[in-house]
Amino acid sequence: MQTLRLFEAKSIIKSKLFPSSRKSVNAYKYQALIGLGGNIGDTKKRFEMFLYKIKQDKRFFIKESSIILKNSAFGFKEQDDFLNAALLLETSLYAGEILKLMQHFEQIFKRKRSFKNAPRTLDLDILYFSKKTRNSPRLKLPHPGASSRLSVIIPIGSMKGI
Known part of the structure; x- marks a missing residue:
């Protein structure tokens, strides 16, 4: 079992769009919990831009x-601190379709995959998908780090609808 190190969580970042909530419209089949992360450039602004784009x-x-959490990098530690947040989405898309769309958004925001745990402009992960499980080479649900990383646990814990 991995030990959680509270000192890795450094602060909460204020934003007009994080946190926020709206009443469900019950027009969609599924709920997806998406993790947002990044540590290159103005990550808070990038989160807000992503939220604006996905609202459209x-x-x-x-x-x-969720709230936006500033925390230490893990894995490759010689890099800037990360910002992390979460979004609870309702959709009728399947998890594989959402994965493709999230990877497309990462490309729009210039995400580069140079090595594992590398610095990144925007990282979008499907953390949970309507209580479903999946274990394929492309997609694991729930996300392997969803229950063990403070960068995920704290933002999700700040949400009312979870």
């Missing part, structure tokens, strides 16, 4: 956004 996509309804 009729395939998604944003039910809630």
